Amino acid sequence: MPLSPPEQAPEVLAVEGLRITVNGGRTEAVRDVSFTVRAGESVGLVGESGSGKTLTCRSVLGVLPPGCAVAEGTARLGDTELTALDRRGWERLRGQRLGAVFQDPASYLNPSLTVGRQLAEPLRVRQGLSRSEARERAVQLLGAVGLHQPEEVFHRYPFELSGGMLQRVLIATAVAGDPELLVADEATTALDTVVQAEVLDLLAQLRAERGLALLLVSHDLAVVAEVCDRILVFYAGEVVEDGPTEQVLAAPAHPYTEALLRVASIGDWGRRELAVIPGRPPEAGEAPTGCRFADRCEYAAPQCRSDQPVPLRPAGEGRRTRCVRADDLALAGTGREEVTA
Amino acid sequence: MTAEQSTDALLQVEDLSVAFGRRAGRPGQQVLHGVSLQARAGEILGVIGETGSGKTTLARSVVGLSPVTGGRILVDGAEVTGLRGRALREFRRSGAVQYLFQDPLRSLDPDLTVRELIGEPLAVAAGRAGREERADRVLGALQQVGLDAALADRLPGQLSGGQRQRVAIARAVVTRPRLLLADEPVSALDASNRNHVLRLFDRLRTELDLAVVVISHDLSSLAGIADRIAVLYRGRLVEQGPTTEVLSQPLHPYTALLTASAPSVRREHDLHPAQLRAGLPRPAWTLAQPAEGCGFAARCRFAEEACRAQPSLQPRVGSREVACHHADDWRAGLTKTEPMLTR
Amino acid sequence: MRTLRNTLRVPVARGALAVLLLVALLAVFGGQLAPQDPLAQDTAHVLQGPSGAHLLGTDYLGRDVLSRLLSGTGLSVAGALEAVGAALVLGIVPGLASLWLGRVFEWTALRAVDALMALPFTLFAIAAVGVLGNGLHQAMLALGVLLAPLFFRVTRAAALGLRQVPYVEAAELMGASRSWVLRRHIWSKVLPTVAVTTAQALATSLLTVTSLTFLGLGVQPPAPTWGGMLASDLGFLAQQPWAPVLPGVLIMLTVGALHLLADALRDGGAADAVRPVRAAATAPVREEKADAAVAA
Numbered sequence: 001m002p003l004s005p006p007e008q009a010p011e012v013l014a015v016e017g018l019r020i021t022v023n024g025g026r027t028e029a030v031r032d033v034s035f036t037v038r039a040g041e042s043v044g045l046v047g048e049s050g051s052g053k054t055l056t057c058r059s060v061l062g063v064l065p066p067g068c069a070v071a072e073g074t075a076r077l078g079d080t081e082l083t084a085l086d087r088r089g090w091e092r093l094r095g096q097r098l099g100a101v102f103q104d105p106a107s108y109l110n111p112s113l114t115v116g117r118q119l120a121e122p123l124r125v126r127q128g129l130s131r132s133e134a135r136e137r138a139v140q141l142l143g144a145v146g147l148h149q150p151e152e153v154f155h156r157y158p159f160e161l162s163g164g165m166l167q168r169v170l171i172a173t174a175v176a177g178d179p180e181l182l183v184a185d186e187a188t189t190a191l192d193t194v195v196q197a198e199v200l201d202l203l204a205q206l207r208a209e210r211g212l213a214l215l216l217v218s219h220d221l222a223v224v225a226e227v228c229d230r231i232l233v234f235y236a237g238e239v240v241e242d243g244p245t246e247q248v249l250a251a252p253a254h255p256y257t258e259a260l261l262r263v264a265s266i267g268d269w270g271r272r273e274l275a276v277i278p279g280r281p282p283e284a285g286e287a288p289t290g291c292r293f294a295d296r297c298e299y300a301a302p303q304c305r306s307d308q309p310v311p312l313r314p315a316g317e318g319r320r321t322r323c324v325r326a327d328d329l330a331l332a333g334t335g336r337e338e339v340t341a
Numbered sequence: 342m343t344a345e346q347s348t349d350a351l352l353q354v355e356d357l358s359v360a361f362g363r364r365a366g367r368p369g370q371q372v373l374h375g376v377s378l379q380a381r382a383g384e385i386l387g388v389i390g391e392t393g394s395g396k397t398t399l400a401r402s403v404v405g406l407s408p409v410t411g412g413r414i415l416v417d418g419a420e421v422t423g424l425r426g427r428a429l430r431e432f433r434r435s436g437a438v439q440y441l442f443q444d445p446l447r448s449l450d451p452d453l454t455v456r457e458l459i460g461e462p463l464a465v466a467a468g469r470a471g472r473e474e475r476a477d478r479v480l481g482a483l484q485q486v487g488l489d490a491a492l493a494d495r496l497p498g499q500l501s502g503g504q505r506q507r508v509a510i511a512r513a514v515v516t517r518p519r520l521l522l523a524d525e526p527v528s529a530l531d532a533s534n535r536n537h538v539l540r541l542f543d544r545l546r547t548e549l550d551l552a553v554v555v556i557s558h559d560l561s562s563l564a565g566i567a568d569r570i571a572v573l574y575r576g577r578l579v580e581q582g583p584t585t586e587v588l589s590q591p592l593h594p595y596t597a598l599l600t601a602s603a604p605s606v607r608r609e610h611d612l613h614p615a616q617l618r619a620g621l622p623r624p625a626w627t628l629a630q631p632a633e634g635c636g637f638a639a640r641c642r643f644a645e646e647a648c649r650a651q652p653s654l655q656p657r658v659g660s661r662e663v664a665c666h667h668a669d670d671w672r673a674g675l676t677k678t679e680p681m682l683t684r
Numbered sequence: 685m686r687t688l689r690n691t692l693r694v695p696v697a698r699g700a701l702a703v704l705l706l707v708a709l710l711a712v713f714g715g716q717l718a719p720q721d722p723l724a725q726d727t728a729h730v731l732q733g734p735s736g737a738h739l740l741g742t743d744y745l746g747r748d749v750l751s752r753l754l755s756g757t758g759l760s761v762a763g764a765l766e767a768v769g770a771a772l773v774l775g776i777v778p779g780l781a782s783l784w785l786g787r788v789f790e791w792t793a794l795r796a797v798d799a800l801m802a803l804p805f806t807l808f809a810i811a812a813v814g815v816l817g818n819g820l821h822q823a824m825l826a827l828g829v830l831l832a833p834l835f836f837r838v839t840r841a842a843a844l845g846l847r848q849v850p851y852v853e854a855a856e857l858m859g860a861s862r863s864w865v866l867r868r869h870i871w872s873k874v875l876p877t878v879a880v881t882t883a884q885a886l887a888t889s890l891l892t893v894t895s896l897t898f899l900g901l902g903v904q905p906p907a908p909t910w911g912g913m914l915a916s917d918l919g920f921l922a923q924q925p926w927a928p929v930l931p932g933v934l935i936m937l938t939v940g941a942l943h944l945l946a947d948a949l950r951d952g953g954a955a956d957a958v959r960p961v962r963a964a965a966t967a968p969v970r971e972e973k974a975d976a977a978v979a980a
Contacts, residue, residue, distance in 0.1 A: 048531045049502075148621060163392070192391035192558055197602035197614045219531055222561075222604035249606055263532040264606050274536040274543075274565045280501065334606050404857055433859030440857055448850035452872045461868075462858040 011076075012180045012213040013037040013060065018073035020055050025069060027285035030055050030237045032312065033073070037181060042207060042214035044224030044245070046260070047234030048281060056234070057185050057217045059083075061100050062090045078180060095122055099174030103186040105166035109158040115169045116142070116154030123176060141172040146202055164195035168202065175206060182206070185217045200227050221264040225249055230318075233257050236282050236292040239312060243319030250333040253321035255297045258331040291324060299329055350379035351417055351552040352403065352520050358411030359395070359402050372398045373576045375412065377654075380552040382519065385542065387567030387584065388556045389599070395576040396556045397443070400522040403554075404440040405429060417519060434466035436516025441523040445505040449497040449512075456493040459483065459512045466516075482511040485548070486541055503534035507541065514545060521545070522554045527562050539566050560603045564588055572596050575636040578654055582661030592663040594671050595637045616675050617642055635666070643671040688879075690952035697948030703941040707934075710754060711761040718751035722908050731923050740930060743913075744920050753930060756908035761938075763824045763893035768885045770828025775835025776878065780870070782836075783843050784862050797833040820893075820903050827892055831885050835878065842877045843870050876949060883946035887939045894935055910935055 013036065020030035030052035037043045045053040058064050060075055062085060075082040077097060085093070094100070102108060109118055119141065120134040129137060135154070142150035145168040158166060167187060174182055184203065188196040204227060206212055218224050224231055225245055232242040233256060241254035252258045262275040279296040282288055288295065294304040304310075304324050315321040323329070357376045363369030373395045380386040390396040401407040403414055405424065413422045416438055424432055432438075442448030449458050459482050463475045470478060480490055486507040497505055506526060513521055523542070527535040543566050546553050557563050563570060564584060571581040572593065580593040591597040594617060601612040619642045626649055627639040635652050638644035647666045654664045665671070691697045710717070719739070726746030733741045740749040782793040812826035813819075846852055846869070855865050897903050897911030905912065910931040917927040 048533070193560065194391065194598055194602045194614070196604070198618070200604070201615070220604065221532070222606050225606045226604045260532070261606060263536050274540050276536045276540070277533040406853060406857070430859045430861075433857055436858070440854075442850045442854060444850065448854045450851040450869050453868075461855065461860075465855070465858045465860045465864060 009038040009040055011036045012039050012041075013075070013077055013215065015056070015060065015075045016073055018056065018059065018075060019071045020052070020059055020064070020068060021071045022055075022065075022068045022284060024067050025071065028071075028237065029068070029284045030059075032309070033239050034312075035232055035239070035242060037213045037215055039180070039213055040207065040211045041230065042203075042216060042228045044228030044231045045215070045217045045234060046219070046221050046224045046231060048219065050236075050281065050284060051234035052237040053217050053219075053232075053234040054185060057183055057215065060215065061094070061098065061183055061185075095173075095179075096126060096177040097180050098183070099177065099179035099181070100183045100185065101167065101170050101174050101187040103189050105163065105170045106158055108170060109166065111158050114155050114157055115161065115166075116156075119154075119169065119173055119176065122173070126177060137176075138172075141176055142169070145169070145172045145175075145206075146198070147172075162195075164191055164199065167191065167195075167199055171199075171202065171206070175210065175212065178210070179212070181213045181215060183215045183217075186219070187216075188223060189218065189220070196223070203227060221260050233260065237284065238292060238309075238322060239320075240293065240322045241315075241320065242312075243315070247316075247319060248333075252331045252333055253315040253319060253326050254293075254323045255299050255329065255331060256293045258333070259296075261332075261334060291322070299325060301325060349381055350415075351382045352380040352554065353415040353418075354378050354399070354403065354412070355415070356412035357399070357402065357409065357414065359398050359407050360410045361408070363408075363410060369410075371576065372407075373402070376573070376576075376578050377412075378571050378578065378581065380520070380554055382550045382552050383546055384569070385546055385553045385555060385567045387563035387570040388554060388573060389558065389560060389563055389570060390573035391558055393575070394573040396558075396573050397524055398576075399573070400440060400524050400554065400556055403522055404438055405433075406440075436462055436466065436518055438520045439513035439516065439518040439522070441509055441513055441521065441526055443525045444529060445502075445509040446497060448509060449505065451497055454494050454496060455483075455488075455500070455508050458497070458508060459493075459515050462512060462516045478515055479511075482515040485514055485545070486511045487537075501534075502530055503537055506530065506534075506538050510538070510541060510545075514549065517549065518551065520552045520554070522556070524556045525558070526555060528557070528559065535562055536565070542566055560588065560599060561605075572599070575632075577636055577664065578662070579637065579665065580661075580663045581654075582657070583659065586659060586661060592657065592661065592668045593637075593665045594641050594643055594667070597671075598640075612675070619644070635664075643667050643674055688876075688949075688952070691945075691948045694948045694952065696944050697952070700941040700944040700948065703937055704945065707757065707761065707938050707941075710757040712758070714754040714757045718748075718754045720748040720751045722747060722751040722755045723906050724748075731920060733924075741924070741927070743916060743927070749913075749927070749930060752908040752913060753910075753934065756910050756913060756931075757934070759820070759903060759907065760890065760893050760897070760910045763820050764886055764890040766821065766824040767827040767831060767889040767892070768882060770825055771831035771835050771885060772878075772882065774829060774832035776839045776874075779836040779839030780843055780866060780874075782840055783847055784866070793836070797836050800830065801833045803830070818901075820896075823896055823901065824889070824893070827889055831889065834885065835881060838877055838881045839874055842874045846870050846873055876952070880946045880949045883942045883949060887942035887946070890935070890939055890942070 015036070016034050018030060018033040019028065021027060022029045033052070033056050035043065045057060047053045055064065055068060059070050060082065062082065064070070070083045073083070077093065080093065109115065116135070116138055120138040123129050123134040123137055124131065139150045139154050142153050147153045147165060147168050153161070153165070153169070161169065182203075188199050191199060200223065203214060203216075207214055214227070216224060216227055228245050230243065231245045231248050232239050233248070233254065234240070235256045241248060241252065241257045243253070248257060249261065252261060259277045263277060277296055282292060289309065290306045291297070291300070291304040291310050294300040297304070310322050310324055312320045312322045315326050355377050357373055358371065359373040360369040360371045376399060378386065388396050388399065398407050402409050405421070409422050413420055415421070421432060453461070456479055459479045460475050463470045463478060479493070483490055483493060488504060488507050488511065492500065492504065497508065500508065527538050530538060539562060542553055542555065545551055555563060555567060567584045569582060570584045570587045572579050572587070572595065574595050580587060580591065580596045587596060588600050591600055597612060598614060598617040601614040601617055619640050623639055624644065626633055627644060634649040635641070635644065638648045641648070650666075652664045652666050654662045655668070656662050724747065726742065728746065729742050730744055730746045731742065732738060735741070738748050738750070740753070743749055743752070778793045782790045808826055808830060813822050816822040816825070852865055852869055855869055860868070894909070894911035894914070897909040898915045900912070900915065903909050903912060913931045914928050917924065917931070920927065
């Protein structure tokens, strides 16, 4: 059961009308993305490869790949406008108010330094701790992320640790500065199932203990479903649905969400159906007008293929959908609510 | 296991051991310890295990890419373990056994077109098929895996991930194999493409009467298609049996931990992973190097003194097997979900 | 093949190729194109500037400079080609063989290459000339032997990374023979690297040929060569300060074009083929990043 944050907790991250271009501004990859993350809340971005979820998350972190840029919109972390930050501004933010974990922990650590040193160094620089204070705090952090015998781990080199342990070290680095927001970009994708569950539990635990807001990006709907209070479903560069996880999964308001649920791990272990979504998502830049999912949608009707982009509109309490026909459709969910109730 | 069963097994792995880096005077690193399993024609066997469990080595040793240090492997009743030189090449050219590499992008030569790639096994075994027959069979294979013939002149780099995997499968089925070993065939694909490929396996095994061994770290991709599942842990088979029963009623604590840890859009397991994770501190002997007793003991909540003896694989009802001293009683030791871990 | 196509898209590469094509034409047809006999002396008109009769003037024996330049191209280029040709054969074949013919051959080949690389060039050249007799061919053969380790190492390095690549393993699993794997999978990946090295080696050996002929080694005097002309022109700097520029420009253009071509080949994808294949990760995200990178 995901934690429910108090209704009106302060907004940690507010993204408004975000539009991201790639290819040096020529191609639009993400458009009209708006969402907020409140203190203590966890929000999941989910979608297929190329749906724009990763670009969105990277623009929040200020690490867009070369050629990609935020063309429109704002992203505020507390009262700081992120899209206007220069390099120095980002450096002040990262590791202090903004922590991040990525898919491949080994590539974010220097292989020739012990993990303890890499964890303690920023503490000394950023928080002005003495050498022994930094060391003590680092060991404490390693323990807090569930590493056994943290003193020993402190002296290990990255290659001596497993993927799951490295990811824990990275999480320790990310939360070392007591950030307001932790961003996890496919952080558990490369891990084994058992370790993935442990790391997801760790994220939930850190959230509970530290009131951390979490922005989790995953291609795996099941992972997002396990961890997040709210969920944003991306398709072809747009958010097609957003709302509280429980409700979205129980009764999707967009046919794409329904399709995602169907192809995700649904059914009992023995009678698992292997559903597929026909067709392929549109390539970046050739986004069709009207509903972008219409060509693959079994409910598509003439009004779905207008020449205007479909707006994201309210669909019940705290929910939004980009489906023109949302009101006429009764989409199938998981029945998750009945199971958990 | 009855004698009748063992004769119609297309793939029979008996007491297989594999060690790397073994030289005179050094034992080398033992990757597989006495693994036995089999797959019948038309059957899909799922092999599940985490990184380092030896699942890839198992498949590679069947096709002769990993050094077998003990036991034997039979394909269609004939031993393939000792094949060398010309005999090995002839066996490979027959195309009876096909191995599907983990990453189709890397196992397909980037400079060859789809047509050349799929035709390569036929061209290598020259004499088996003339030029025209080869072209026909390439198109047939493309059709069989549901790819448009128009893709035949593309390079692998111009295909999507799902298409590339299907090209790799087309190349495997073009030789009309009897046995197909697929190493993590869907791990790089998104959910929809994953199901596409899995459904393809399911269709091919009936169309071609294939025995398929699918190796995966992901339970949910195996759950949809595998008839039976074998669970590997640190080079040992810890549990094996029909998919539904193994996954819904696991006998080994490791299998239970795996199923409980699998993320799901709807909680479908009765156990929470926290109920199965080992408490701390661990008994000293479980951390000993080299490992002593049951390999899972270091992570097993139910490990105790008896586990210092290596458990052997014991047959159970319904053609199941399990290697655990506490297979029958660990469930009794379960505690309720700890409230702290709120999932 | 992809590399060559990529390379041809670069304007610099096209320019360089045009220059080299011109040089090649000169090398083959230079003798026929020469307006006058390059050896005909005219002591009445020595050291003259450009005129209608002698477009680039005459040298200290009254010979036509243009004719000498045109017919001298052949010898210089032939020498360089000879050296690189020898190096290619002596380098690539053992380079590939060292990977597939087992440990003993590998060890022997590697030690032989080490020994060759340790040999001082002059000493080796003198020894070769001493054994084989004085002449351009002998000197170039010696140069070829000395360049061979370069090709050996480059080929071996490029192919070494490929031996463990899954598509090579896949071919082995089909029962493909070694020569099939080499022809079908390895060669096309090694070729771009070899092409880069060949262009560079040609430039190097062209310079060596000119240096040797400048010193009067290899080619006997009346026969025209770029280096020989440069040497004789230097003796009359006071009278004709611009004269050495003519062979100099030809040498510079050719060597420069070779280097530019080598660079373009490398940018065109030769580096691609040698780059180690990325470690396997298991995620669709990679694709997304790659997509973004491709789109970018």
